[in-house]
Amino acid sequence: MAEIPETDKKTAIKAAIKRRKEVYTPVKPDMQLGFIHHNVDCIGCRACEIACKDKNGLPPGPRFRRVLYVEGGKYPDVYAYKINLSCNHCAEPACLPTCPTGAIFKRQKDGIVDIDSTLCIGCRRCEGACPYGAPQYDPEDHLVKKCNLCVDEIDAGRKPYCVMACMMRVLDVGPIDKLLKGEWATPALGPNETPVRAIKNFADPELTNPSMAFVPHSKGKVE
């Protein structure tokens, strides 16, 4: 597939953002929850993926949480790391304005983006719009579903299943502004480590303003 020139990409993103601002004013939540993930210390075990599948009763197929393996170099100078994504509960979610029934909504309280399955008709436009693959089509129910940040656990004063499943403690949730500044106490962030918003193999955060922080691998950094 031909590489799209950087300038065209940036122009396209700007245009998309402008158009979206014309038709859609995103909810400005009181506090925005987001995830943080340590791309290096993550061992890629996928306990988070499975915990999420179990909690959400998913069949084989849809995966609300997805661990991406990145590897590079040439033997024996190789490297590898992981990018762990579910839904980024974006400040300007691309999915929300595409939904014809209003099934997708963003919570005022904490910015969680969720899909109301009683309103969803399974048209899958949100699936196409999301740059991260968060909405997933469930072939058994013919609906689209995605990570809802375990909103029931959040409301009970706890944390999402994926965070509580992580055996290396490299995944956590918290107020995204504090997480990005390194002002939120979390085992996901080691001493002397700085989280970033943008990494390689991850869509330009300007697109949808995802609530996601990474501790990047040196080869995954974006200047």
Place this chain on the structure above:
Amino acid sequence: MNSNAPFDFLRDRLNLSRRTFLKTSASAAALGASGLLELKTAKEAKAFAYEPYPRDDDLTTVVTSCAHNCGSRHALVAHKKGDVIVRLSTDDGRYQRDGVFGKDTFEEPQLRACLRGRSYRQRLYSAERLLYPMMRVGERGQGRFKRVSWDTALGFVAEKMIELKGKYGPTALLDQSYAGASYGVLHKSDQIEGLLARFLGMFGCRTSSWSVPSYQGTTFSSRMTFGTIEDGNEDDTFAHSKLIIMWGWNPAYTFHGGNTFYYMRLAKQRGCKFVLIDPQYTDSAAAYDAWWIPIKPNTDAAMMAGMAYYIFSNNLHDQSFIDRFCLGMDAGTMPDWAKDQENFKDYILGKYDNQPKTPQWAAQICDVKAEDIEKLAKLYATTKPAALKASWAPGRNAYGEQYNRMAAALQAMTGNIGVLGGCAEGVGKAWHSEAVAYPYDQNANIWYAAIKSDRWAHCVLNYPNVKREEIGLWPRNDQLDGVIPNIRGIFWQGSDWFNQLTNINKEIQAIKKLDLVVCMDSTITPSGLWADVLFPVATHFERHDVALPWYKGHYYIHRPKVIEPMGESKTDFQIFTELAYRLGYGPAFNPRATRDYFNRDDEVDEAYLIDWWQHKVMAHQGVTMSWDEFKAHGIYKFILARPHVAFQDQIEQGMPFQTPSGKIEIFSTQLAQIKDWTKTQYGYPIPAIPKWVEPWEYAHSTKIKDFPYHLVSPHPRWRTHSIFNNCTWLRETYEQELTVNADDAKRLGIQTGDTVEVWNERGRVVAPAYVTERCMPGVMALHEGAWMDLDDKGVDRSGNPDFLTLDEPSPAGAFAYNTVLVNVKKTELTHRPGWDKLATARSHVFRRDQ
């Protein structure tokens, strides 16, 4: 059906209107991209609008654990509605004394379950569950069974047992139990001394399988060198190391304790450096940013010898430690009675064979550059404290015990034994748990013959023309010594050994000759397909027990009966008790029970467990919490008075080691005194000091002409050996791939996603290929445990590497799983990842090369 139904459905949801578009808020509508469809819904969207979605707090919470032989054993918390487990979570800090949500400290970490434990509902409620007893119809191995009553199945087995013992004697029944299903303090399936051992031993007919597939070479080394397999430090001690050398260790895959890799992360944050010696750049190498040293499989002892040479000849060894604690490390520490025998240092320096074991000499064997060997040796010898974790995989090789013995010599010569942050492992058992709640007495391990576990097929196929050393027959002090067992039947409890031992094609020939094969398990397994009788066993969710750590960690987890046994399944203990009654020794087998135990086990199990808690845990381990309080919490976490470091008292206070000499025996007293090796369980000579012994199949064999690639078969992360292979959530997350180096793949014309055949003279398997730079050339990896699936030409389509391994254990009994040469080619044959057709792995979609 009303033809308007779809439109009614849509109309209810869409609530069409022709109003002009508006800027929206969360509860109003959104604009379609084309602007043509303008909608507003009257209903406000909300979370979990569909019913029922029970919240965790609406469900009944029951703390339990996982149960398999995986290297860990952490908490699973069942959330039930009625008698159905709706979902599982794990320890989050609440389920212990002074527990609160989120409590996760250095002393009391959460015991989080792994990806396999989290998928347990898929196993618990799988279509593969055995729900009633079955007996074979048709040929053995066809997998055709008919349902029978318990009475019929038990009666058949009891009768057959009496018949076989009568005709063939006390060695006729082979015990092939393992730790797969039942590792708790009560419902114990264990290779040597579990419930099956008690049952067959008391019946008076038992051939025992004495070598442990996972680590026999390592066990041998630990016993000879330190006199014990409790040569391990607890998981939290790893946080104190300045250097951790992961030799053939992939803690990111095979959890040696479920928090060990987390403590290693803390070590990394404190500045610890990591080295990884492995043919693959594993996830452990990546997560710890390790210096990767690719090494040819089965050459580890040579590289270590090269390191020893460097350390000795540069005077970097700790002579004071050697003088005080070691036997036979050098001439000065040899015992008086063996002054003329070889000592380790002079062997390394080449005094006996004129071959100094220099780094240059080692480099030619192991393909690691001499300067890297020297650099590592210097790093290890000069960093204090340093942990050389010589893990078990390189010991699963021809002469695998030499690798572990060599590692122990390095650990000793650098003085990293008995110190916090050091490491003397070996097997690595650490904190001592009270492991026995089941009846345990002089009947625990009665055997009439004991053989190296993967030589049973050889024994059956060649009986009676079998020499004792060919099967590693354990010596006895009576007239049965040296008597070759006449194996006519096999019992599998918590064991899928038919799928898991070496040289499956040979096993298939052998099993056809047997008169009785009994398989007890909660699901059908590849072994089960070859059985005559299938007993359905209740899973650990369906019986009362207490879990203990498999390996590292210091805790107990209460395991109540979370749900009633499914179908007609019973526990192993119930099955054995009932059979014992039919065979005449029921009360002695299960002293607390009556005949009614088969129908009702709650009171008896509670009695065993409360006795264990009070008279072992409370009495011996300083625990003051009552049994009832333990049950109410769910988890008991020990806070140790001091970090558990193996041999600390030996090093600090001069307590003797549990060896004949009281020292760390680099020169083994026992081995040096053996005259006739054929009269021992080893069968063949083992040097008294660690030595490089050339394997019979490796990179420098002549066989490499026809079989140019060395295949290793590591433990998978998405199964516990073969357990969980039927869980589609796990199978869609990982592929049963053959890992191939990129340059090798180019030459072979293979790309990621291609299907390949892998073969040698033992068998042929099919697997998808994963091409990567993360594997050294000439070496390939295929994870063990895939459920074998033979096609009509005898090719295994599942990709099970044990069709390629050889049943040639080392003298010490080490399984030579990783001593395999193969050839590879692209194929048109299809790969069958599982017996069902549900899940296709999408892992290759989630890889990026940059």
